Amino acid sequence: MDLQAIADDIVRDLSSRLGEGKVADYIPELAKVDPKQLGIAITTVDGKTYRAGDAETAFSVQSISKVFMLTLALGKVGETIWRRVGREPSGSAFNSIVQLEHEHGIPRNPFINAGAIVVTDIVLAGHRPREAIGEFLRFMHFVANDESLYIDEPVARSEQRTGYRNFALANFMRGFDNLEHPVDHVLGVYFHQCALAMNCVQLSHAGLFLANRGTNPLTGFFRCLAAAGATDQRDHADLRPL
Template identity: 50%
Template sequence: MHETPRNPRDLTGLDLDDILGTINAEVRQRFGEGRVADYIPSLADVPRDRFGIALALLDGSVHEAGNARERFSIQSISKVYTLTLALEAIGDELWKRVDREPSGDPFNSLIQLEHEKGIPRNPFMNAGALVTADVVLSGFDAPERTLLEFLRKRSGNPEVGTDEVVARSERESGYRNVALANFIRSFGNLHNDVQDVLDFYYLQCSLRMDCVDLARSVQYLANAGRCPVSGERVTSAEGTTRINSVMMTAGTYDAAGDFAFYVGLPAKSGVGGGIVAVVPHVMGLCVWSPGLDEKGNSLLGRYALHRFTRMTGLAVF
């Protein structure tokens, strides 16, 4: 196996199915590690003995192992797609309302908003995602349908949808998100009704997809903004670079530096246990394992991506 960086566009000599099979076997030896996100009641019942991994190459081929076809709640992975839509709606004007710096604080922190006058540190913290949700609400006539159609086209799966049980659980337990939204609104950085913003945010977090869907859905970020599934241009090449950059620096919350150190790919995690990652010009990836580490990232998912980049040499550094 490759232990040193290689040309990221060169897959010569890599048996991807064998690599994924090895990682799957290794991860299953560690089942039981990590804790599920029990602060969202509907996620507390998800078994920890699940692991899936899938990668989607730009030529359309898919490689997978484990529970790669089992759907799960994508949670904050959805912030990648709403960021893309927000940039489509208002372009660089977005950066006047949300910053693009690592936070150093937990994903649901309120602390920095007071000092920084309601401007969230980045679009992947909950506060920043609420602002991008607000932009999407203002920018599209039917924002919920727009988001669903976006993901159905990116994944090639017309059945992508929401889990109402999860959405209801989010609404019933989302006190901190309510506080965040109202606090941001007090600085004038939400333009729509607070409840409408929260409802859209809960909807995006309650989307259910599997590893194959998600690996395909981030291919546009590996393909200079063009979706290989639909053939559509989703964002510009420059927009792709910017989204990938924010994923690298803030996509795994306050563990982004550690994640870049051990994995070396732009990535976005969710407390449902999923992590999507991008190898520019090569593939989209997704791993899923519900047990989380103390930062809210999939513990075994992070390990799997670490092993993948070490076995293939496909890190961006």
């Protein structure tokens, strides 16, 4: 299978339709994104990367960050995380508050906003917000094997100013004692993690350890999940070269 040809064909076939879609505007800063951008990156488990279009243009990863923050939380507390967030489909919108009242402040899963906020609260334990953001960013540098990743501060501030539903969700869960830290601290970290800027190539590299049973073939280090809290291969004995 010629993955490079497939990626090139997709970009070519869709080029005439670029701009037809509508960018997210519920966060004002995201409304400024060029709607005619399209990038594709594919990295296989043997470490080969194929790219096409705007694959090296950075963008705010938003909810993709939830996967990596969950990895950090699992590295910190293990299976006990499921006492505070479920593992079931929600059947409701990603930012819905409806089920929380019926289920006593326990979100259905870690990938809807309410669940991701609880996961962020878990990672925040023992840290000030700025330290937790730093830990998350160092972890992303590690899994992507790229220290150029950064937090897009204008996007984070835009989310902070307009994230009314997330404030509602967080306060509601705080009322059920399912948040252990002040709401503004938790959401400060949450908004910053969502504002992580990466390009398609970097993102395809960051997900390799999930696709390859915990091993990143680009770096030769493994057991990233177990060592998620370390954020530096030198800090954990399990991170050994293959």
